[in-house]
Amino acid sequence: MSKGFMLVCDGSNGAGKTTVIKGIEAHLQSKGYEVVLTREPGGTEIGEKIREVILDPSTPQMSDMTELMLFGAARAQHIVEKIKPALDAGKIVISDRFDAATFSFQHYARGIDLETIKTINDLALSGFKPDLNIILDLDPKVGLQRVQQRGEGMDRLEVEKLDFLNRAREGYLAQAAAEPEIFTVIDASFSKDEVLQRCLNAVDNLFEKV
Numbered sequence: 024m025s026k027g028f029m030l031v032c033d034g035s036n037g038a039g040k041t042t043v044i045k046g047i048e049a050h051l052q053s054k055g056y057e058v059v060l061t062r063e064p065g066g067t068e069i070g071e072k073i074r075e076v077i078l079d080p081s082t083p084q085m086s087d088m089t090e091l092m093l094f095g096a097a098r099a100q101h102i103v104e105k106i107k108p109a110l111d112a113g114k115i116v117i118s119d120r121f122d123a124a125t126f127s128f129q130h131y132a133r134g135i136d137l138e139t140i141k142t143i144n145d146l147a148l149s150g151f152k153p154d155l156n157i158i159l160d161l162d163p164k165v166g167l168q169r170v171q172q173r174g175e176g177m178d179r180l181e182v183e184k185l186d187f188l189n190r191a192r193e194g195y196l197a198q199a200a201a202e203p204e205i206f207t208v209i210d211a212s213f214s215k216d217e218v219l220q221r222c223l224n225a226v227d228n229l230f231e232k233v
Contacts, residue, residue: 027110027112028116028229029117030115030116030155031121031153031155034192034211035161035192035211036188037161037167037168038160038166038169039169040120040159041119042219043159044060046222046223047117047222047223050226058116058117059105061106061119062118063119064094066104066106067101069100073096073097077090087135091135091143094125094129095143098121098122099146099149102148122144123206125144127191127194131190132191152205155205155207156198156206156207157207157209158198158206158209159209160210161212163192165212196208
């Protein structure tokens with residue numbers, strides 16, 4: 024394979040993204056692929072600093088537009104510095120969240136105008152898009168219970184009210200329905216093993232088309 028592929032694991036908080044990403048990484052490595060793991064916001068030194076600002080629960084006064092533009096800035100750096108070089112080298116990039124999250128959280132949940140989000144996102148992407156978005160779908164109430172059970176502090180987005188998280192969930196499902204060729208929705212209410220196997224099947228289906 025001369026050019027790499029980008030896979031995104033996204034969806035509800037507490038749906039098990041970390042477990043799935045590690046499982047996909049091991050699966051692809053067993054097939055001889057070189058895998059690069061990354062995340063959004065973040066993935067680069069600059070992106071990680073922006074991540075700290077975005078997710079800091081002590082800054083609830085951050086405006087919706089500031090949040091959107093910070094996500095865009097982190098993504099632009101992410102693509103130029105990390106994602107495109109890895110793909111050009113024939114590697115597989117797996118990202119914990121990507122631009123589908125921006126449309127879900129900033130448009131569907133926050134209510135920012137869709138065209139504004141598209142403009143910011145298009146500037147950041149410069150024509151790039153992932154090969155596959157795996158959406159782990161879970162009732163946000165269940166997801167928050169899982170997050171709380173981990174015993175970790177919740178970030179600025181995780182402390183939002185349930186109606187906000189429900190709207191974000193609807194956003195993921197709407198995007199998946201609109202672009203089924205690059206989205207796969209996985210029911211994350213099943214066991215970890217079942218969820219991972221369904222994700223691996225989706226990944227294998229993608230590679231069979233190569």
